Amino acid sequence: MGDTQATESKAYKHVNHLWDDATAAKLSPAERLVYRSNCLGADQRITNTGGGNTSSKIDETDPLSGESVEVLWVKGSGGDLRTSKLENFASLHQDKLLSLRGVYADQPERGPKTPAEDGMVGLFPHCTFNLNPRASSIDTPLHGFLPAKHVDHMHPNSVIAVAASRRSKELGQEIFGDEIGWVPWLRPGFELGLMMQREVEANPALKGLIMSQHGLINWAEDDRECYDLTLSLIDKAAEFIESKDKGADTFGGAKFQPLGDEQRDTLLVDLLPWLRGQVSQQKRFIGTVQTDETILRFVNSHDAPRLAELGTSCPDHFLRTKIKPLYVDWNPQSEDLASLKEKIAAGLEKYRADYAEYYEACKHDNSPAMRDPNPTVILVPGVGMIAWGKNKSESRVTAEFYNCAVEVMRGAEAMDEYIALPRQEAFDIEYWLLEEAKLKRMPPEKELARKVVVVVGAGSGIGKETAHRLAKEGAHIVCADMNADAAQATADELTGIYGQGIGVAGTGVSGCGPAIAGDVNITCRESIQGLLKKTVLAYGGVDHVVVTAGVFIPPSRDGKVTDQQWQTTFDVNVRGLYNVGDECRELFAEQGLRGSVVLTTSVNAVVSKKGSVAYDTSKAAANHLVRELAVELAPLVRVNGVAPATVVEGSTMFPRDRVIASLTKYDIPFEESGSDDELRSKLANFYAQRTLTKAPITPADQAEAIAFLVSDKSSKTTGQVISVDGGLIDAFLR
Structure with missing residues (x-):
């Protein structure tokens, strides 16, 4: 084992080791994949809600031929590693998946972000093993084209901080040495899978790759070994960031002081209904407020306006938080609520205009129509963060994702310089036709959703x-x-x-x-x-x-x-x-x-x-x-x-003594030993006979x-x- 590999006795400082050999030993190979996924997803420092993929290549019996075949089990489209069950995983014949490389090679116009590349997703169902209905995700080639039996692709804040630094390739080499390679940013899909395959073919000793602006992918021939390696890499990056931490000078140091709890809550109660109305001009939003020390350190800092304007880096982040938040330039020590509303109103107007300009500058001929231009994250000095979503679960996850973005910025700025994903790349993810198709497949919202x-x-x-x-x-x-x-x-x-909704445990977000x-x-x-x-x-x-x-x-x-x-x-x-x-x-x-x-x-x-x-x-x-x-x-x-x-049914106005008194008053026969429900039923049926429908x-x-x-x-x-x-x-x- 290289020095990046965890041993059974290793103590991790920045992640939780949850694997139990006795538990895993009782499980089938596919169930062990689910177990590994749940252990990884349970720690927000390892991957964000709904983010990351895991896979295992497992020998299965073909239900038609009875022969042993290699099957790629990989987390399917949607879902969350923490809560995933076996039905959340797609299963594909590995040989059929690999054969798609030849189909792709025959395409006359192929390459990143081409219709040919996107079209390969439509061929994944032809590789399905045992009629599994779970749709494969766009990350499937990343797992299938890597030769190892077990692959983890995570979105840990510590490694994304490396990936989102200006010198990310050099930092990766400094932290991990030659065992972990680096690939430039490329939208997830067939081309990225092929790129990773070429990297491993050129460097067979690699155990993982830093994905620029994105995250971490690593692999092993044993599932426990893969799990331990994932934790070891994340912990090592976090240790390196800690050694570079700037302490009180993080984000340039504090510019503002937080409001007291009572003053802050009073302001929020007066602000939030008005603000909800402002951002709900197209569709209503449900809010989540975060006011803990971690987010306050960021919003109160000198660097917050600059970093907020740069936007987020990891695609998973900005799909929830939009390309950037709205930072409100308000002084909590010298300005009042009226001033805050005035600045938010002006900020919203500019944000919508900026978003429309971003859409017009980056759109393609076949891009979906512009989405709601209102921000989903609003940062207020002295107060904290207000996140918005279609329901409470989504607004909590939006808050969680921006927390992740803040931690990424903190780590990148500690080591080097934070850089965001280029606007066009961000747009091409946000308005990806495959993402749009996924949105359209979602069931319609219920009648009182967002209310x-x-x-x-x-x-x-x-x-x-x-x-x-x-x-x-x-x-x-x-x-x-x-x-x-x-x-x-x-x-x-x-x-x-x-x-309860999907998770923000440990982030300081309202639960x-x-x-x-x-x-x-x-x-x-x-x-x-x-x-x-x-x-x-x-x-x-x-x-x-x-x-x-x-x-x-x-x-x-x-x-x-x-x-x-x-x-x-x-x-x-x-x-x-x-x-x-x-x-x-x-x-x-x-x-x-x-x-x-x-x-x-x-x-x-x-x-x-x-x-x-x-x-x-x-x-x-x-x-x-x-x-x-x-x-x-x-x-x-x-x-x-x-x-x-x-x-009568379920009413607190009809306690047992009143029911008995009414039954007695109306000469309705009853047994004193009868249950409350029995007695109430008798009285309800009596009242029903007074009506035209004769029903209680x-x-x-x-x-x-x-x-x-x-x-x-x-x-x-x-x-x-x-x-x-x-x-x-x-x-x-x-």
Whole structure:
């Protein structure tokens, strides 16, 4: 073994060694590839989310001939090494893949970035082993044309820092010696695979290559040996960078000081809704804020404006972060929020113009149409980084990728001088027709994708059902309730179903996913403000607000309603609804994006009956509040209501004692030993017989109506109250 090869006892300082021989010994060769991939992907310092490829050439039995054939198992298009399973890997007959070199050689006009090279991707399916449906990635030739059995292609910050330095070839030689070679930048694909093949043929002792502006690829005949080599190379580069680290003078030293936590968060709460509206002119974005020391060291530095303008280097980085971020030249110590907004507005205008100029200067006759020209990364001195994406997962990964870019710049500047990928090369990656085809193959976005919905009352009943119904349509849900534990339980259910999102562990990036929880008392404006603050810091803004919270306080046995009962009923059912709508008013106005509010009232609002006078009159007031708020919040925000008949299932208004009291009142037979659900079912069926449809009214029925009122299907509907009561004749308006 050369000195770049790790031994079993080697301790790594800059990467985590996760391989366990006992675990690997129980696995098949293909499963060992998955295991190796998961170990590598689990460490962000080894490769970024969704980045990198691994492969193994394995002898398999051909299902038709029964003969042993060599099969290339390689990570397929898309996916993430940390979470990959065997179904995420493509499998190709190695001999058929190699035969494509002859097909390519026969093309009359071949070479880098030619239609002939791109066309080879369409031939990969003809090499498929055992009808594997996983599509092969454009990196497949890199793995197939290298002779070793096992290949790792990673995007480690430390080696990309070498690759993105002006003297990258010389630095690679200084750090790794003759065992690791170097290839100039070339877009991933057939030509790069052939280039690497020629390098190995000319230098058979090579164990890897630095890919200029891109990353690292290395190989071995044993999978554990390949894994150890990958870690050793990354660790060695990181050690070299550490020896050159500039300490307090990193990025030219500090120019600004960070704001205090409270001052920063106050500024962000005021800034983010407005900023979200500014960047969401074409499509809405979900935000992620990063304010840790690492990103602050960069944004507060003297060199940040220069380096930010250069843009990112690694293709994986700028596909998420665009070719460069927007750096805002704002002094946190001497300028205020108004000045910050003014500078961001001017910066956005220039950024869009620059992006349009970049597109026009670099486009080809067959280039796809220009994409959204707004930045996905915004850097603010004293504050940190604000990243944007189509959902929380994407904005978190965008933030992660720019973190990687910052680390690359730090390392390159410590060793030498950072250089970015040339504009034309960046454009040709960003607007690659193969990348465009991949985007078009993605399923259409769901109806409420890119939207943030606050559901007040999400801990149980109608609110919980609504949270699930809207999340199913792609919404990010803020589960709010008086009962914080119940709200958290609903948020946990949603996260369990829809996932936390792919990873930013260890990057300092906010970790929330498709749902968060918060406790709220809608009779207290400060409590509502706290909920909205939490929402804005998590996602950047709010698109829809649904309030299902309410209270029913039964009168005493003689039918009396105390003053306090009247007060509490109206405080929650009327004033509370108004408080929520009113507190959201300024936030909606700052965003400037169309939104909606849906309030839950009741058919009792129009039915006069004994025993619920305070509740019924409060709901009558709530009905009119819907109409008043529709006028107040127009034209930007639609306000509608849903009026359920009695919903027993899952309702906190029907605890066991009230259900038993109602069953007794209506002379409905029941067993005292019956479960809560059994007793509620009896009562619900009794109420159902009062309606035209003769079916119990459920939380799901209400959630469906709410989903309609939140969606664009009701975009011209406001000031309306929809009864979802099964056809309760007493509630017919007259």
